[in-house]
Amino acid sequence: MLKLTTRRFAATAACAALVGLTAACGGSGSAKAGGTVTLTYMIWQDSEKAAYQASINEFEKAHPSIKVNLELVAWAQYWSKLQTGAASRNMPDVFWDHLAYLPQLAKEGIVTDLTSKIKAANLDTGVYSPKLLAQWQSGTVTYGLPKDWDTIATIYNKSMLAKAGLTADQMNHLSWDPATGGSFVAALQKLTVDANGKHPNQPGFDAKHVKTYGIALEAPNGQQDWWDFGLQNGCKLQDKAYGKWTVNTPACVQAIQFEQDLRDKWHVAAPGSETNTPNAASLPQILAKGDAATTFDGDWDLTSFESAMPAGSWGVSALPSGPAGTGTVFNGLSDAVYAHTKHPAEAWELEQWLASPASEKLVADSGTVWPGIPTLNDGFAAAWKAKGVDVTAFRTGSEGTTMGYPLTTSNTTFNTIVLQDFNQVWLGQMTPQAAADDVNSKSNAAITSDN
Amino acid sequence: MEAYLLIGPSLAGFLLFLVVPIIGVFALSLFSWDLVGTPQFVGLANYRRLAGDGAAWTAVGNTVYYVALNIPAQTVLALLLALALNRKMRGGKVFRVLFVLPWMAMPVALGIIWTWAFDPRHGAVNHLLSLVGIAGPNWLTSTTWAMPVIASVNVWQYTGYTMLFLLAGLQAIPEQIYEAAAVDGVSAVQRFFKITLPLLRPSMFFVLITNVIGSFQLFDTVFVMTQGGPGTSTTTLNYYIYQQAFQLFHAGYAATLAIVLFAMILLVTAGQFLYFRKRTVYDFS
Known part of the structure; x- marks a missing residue:
């Protein structure tokens, strides 16, 4: 029950009031x-x-x-x-x-x-x-x-890959489509194991007691998950730099739906209750604990994987390609x-x-x-x-199809609403369309009315 | 005159660090400001925006819900503990210290520990529940459970502290009154409701006023454990103010919300004052 906000707020306000008199707040x-x-x-x-x-x-x-x-x-x-x-x-x-x-x-x-x-x-x-x-x-x-x-790539657990009969080369050439899931979902099905050793595509699979998920997807704003799926599906987040948000267009919504399906329909991705910000363990920790066999992450986390996992136990492969081809966020x-x-x-x-x-x-x-x-x-x-x-x-990702970070003055609003709504999408409590509409309208409103 | 000189220093502090910032916040609520540029005077626009801001009213509702979960549980538990420790028992002092320990710990550190405990897969809470055959929910990522979890963490942390005040109040009640009641054949239940509770009123008054104010200002546990989520289910008004001011940089609107929180607390506190004033308070000092 600390009065942190009010105090900080009062301090800032007092500071503002005094700035003219003393010009010395800190x-x-x-x-x-x-x-x-x-x-x-x-x-x-x-x-x-x-x-x-x-x-x-x-x-x-x-x-x-x-x-x-x-x-x-x-x-x-x-x-x-x-x-x-x-x-x-x-x-x-x-x-x-x-x-x-x-x-x-x-x-x-x-x-x-x-x-x-x-x-x-x-x-x-x-x-x-x-x-x-x-x-x-x-x-x-x-x-x-x-x-x-930085770009985003797949990080995988080597021994789990071997156990599922997958090779590093296969991991570099996976593809997905929203209807059948493609070779990407097929690989994740092999990697997902419940408490009785059954896979999601086998009868008797227990979705409530999964030992290891095929993949863990975690990103507070989408950079390591649905932005990349979106790009692979032909989705553009904005009509142009500093332009309007277009998150609720069909290509984007379909990509978000695909990620929700990975969790709720295919049961190959760790549920939102384990990957939502702020309570999720970090991706390197999730892999280290064996809760998931693979993940999408940026190269900035490589040293964290190195310190969380035994040497030689993990590897890097390309992101899968989607209906519109390959794609990753490219940022610096x-x-x-x-x-x-x-x-x-x-x-x-x-x-x-x-x-x-x-x-x-x-x-x-x-x-x-x-x-x-x-x-x-x-x-x-x-x-x-x-x-x-x-x-x-x-x-390789940086040399292929990439998207830059969205350039906008409404970024803070976008981030806040995305975190709020997508946490619910990954819990299956909100539809991708509803979330995309909400994010889009509120972020666009913030471009014009930003104070 | 001498009296004014004596209270001068504290009065100066009161004015400079309390009254001036409050006026500052009120003035700020009439401006649009991103913390960096020049504030733009917008009159009552922030207040009009508040009227149409569903998220703000959700936050007000969440805050009231939290207070309703927190205060009764904390007060009743603290009273029961105080009654137990007021009996002469071996190791009473040890228990007193144990119960107050959570209050001495840092709320942020506690928030992190409890987040681990409530982890759906690796947490202690669901592990213990599974031992008796119950499949525990995903506590902090469930819109139904997140707020009760946050309330229970705060109850756990502050019950010992509240208990201290009630225990002091209990020990101030003269033994003779109970002896007289015993002579008159008053039952234990009647003694509690007719003697203990009424005579505990000064302590109860203090405890309720301070705890209710503190509950309305809930921030740290939410910040550490849920950041207002899932969705907006644990966005209290104070957290919403933080979000507006320090994540969205709408300082003017945040000031407006701070005024609303201030008014809410003022109203509730005034109501409590009125309630307790109507009732006799016994003084043994």
């Missing part, structure tokens, strides 16, 4: 002491912290007068923290930026346009993947330099420079370093994340090969 994240400038660099992924700390150590060696505090804030709190930080002018100098939030940050004038700095420094932006760089540009402005990229992050940082010159130095081939190589070669500079991709693949994991599927 100091800036940076400080200057004895000629040394201290910058704050905020990130959200715990599994990437070590690699970025190593990169920062290099940076500090080359820039003795700049100290960098690496601050880790979990994704669930990250954007609230940024927004309240911006309100109280207590912001990190440099921070990870995501396309889902970029339009809003840009609109609010929180992120620096780097165009003139890139020009003055004579930076060669040709080294970056053009697809990635374009996402951070809008007209003549550039809000970040590509730091990394960049570092943003806070527009009102007290140390713009030092922050730009850090931004440049983090996006430099030297730093991206260091991070990629540690197997932490695919780099924004394509020529360094091999380093990431080699790092995982050395650990016995073939991560080619992520790269």
Whole structure:
């Protein structure tokens, strides 16, 4: 019964009231002491912290007068923290930026346009993947330099695959269709086992006591599940970048229905009660516990699978293809420079370093994340090969049909309504059509009436 | 004059940290603000929006439902515990400490532990139920069970704390009254309803006022265990305010909702004051 909200709220309000008088609600994240400038660099992924700390150590060696505090804030709190930080002018100098939030940050004038700095420094932006760089540009402005990229692939438990008589090569060539389920559902049926060792397509299968599900699908907004099924079914989430949402079109609804069917009709996917945010275990944990044999996940989680599961016990394969072919979400992050940082010159130095081939190589070669500079991709693949994991599927996915993150100013509304409604869809308490209609109308309303 | 000087420091704190923010929130409720840009004055538009916002009224309903689940259970349990511990028994002090322990623990940590316990597949609760042949439901992902689970976690956490106040109240009742009643041949049940309960009123008054206010402000358990879901089944008004302010960045509208919560609590508290004022309160001090 903590009065957390009211208190925080009151603090923010009081802060707003006082800002005019004192202009001092929380100091800036940076400080200057004895000629040394201290910058704050905020990130959200715990599994990437070590690699970025190593990169920062290099940076500090080359820039003795700049100290960098690496601050880790979990994704669930990250954007609230940024927004309240911006309100109280207590912001990190440099921070990870995501396309889902970029339009809003840009609109609010929180992120620096780097165009003139890139020009003055004579930076060669040709080294970056053009697809990635374009996402951070809008007209003549550039809000970040590509730091990394990610796609979604299948992660599987090797011994369960062997027990079901499936090969890694078969896993790379699965396909689905909404009517029969295709070879994808057939494979998942082999992988799904109830307490008596029966499969869902056998008589006497007990759907209430399943020991291992063929697949666990979990994503608070859809990036690792129904967006990908949607793309494989020809669904477009928006009519154009910054345009209207089109989530309730037949191709999208059919894809969502297919995912609901995986749970409720075919009984091959873990039910919503086990995969819904916020109570679900993480995907690496679900696989490690043996609750599911496969899952769809992004490469950012590879190190989590590595620490959760015994070495050599898991592998990576391509996503299945659907009626419209293959497809995965393709996304990437960049570092943003806070527009009102007290140390713009030092922050730009850090931004440049983090996006430099030297730093991206260091991070990629540690197997932490695919780099924004394509020529360094091999380093990431080699790092995982050395650990016995073939991560080619992520790269193949990025070279095939992809969709970028939806660009919109209504992202926060979209995320909130999707989480609310899709949790019920995966529990079988709401139809895909009703959820899609609701998400669509509320998110579209938020584009025009957003305050 | 001297009196004013003496209360000066606390009065300044009261004004600066309570009155000013309340006025700030009220002023904010007349604006549209995304926490970063310039607030736009919109007059009563946020209040008009509230009238047509079904989700807000669902949140109000959920909050009332939670209070109705939480307060009676917590108060009755705390009273029973207090009555038991008020008897002279071996190890009474140990039990007193044990019952208060949950209150001393961090709500967020408890929320995480209870989420594990209520996990449908690997949780302790369903495991224990299965031992007696009951297939437990998917507690926190069921729109029917999520709120009762959250209420029970809070009852478990705060009953010991409530019990402390009631126990103190019980111990303040003079022994002679019971002795006199015993001489007059009053039965145990009558003693409880005619003596104990009426004389416990000051404690009961305090406990009910503070617990009801606290219940209306439920946030942390919801934040940790369900984030308002499944669907909107555990979205309390306070959680909805958080969502509007810090997830959707509708600070002005969130301020409007905060005013509504404030008014609701004010009304209910005033009602409790009136109810207790009509009844005699005995003072033995």
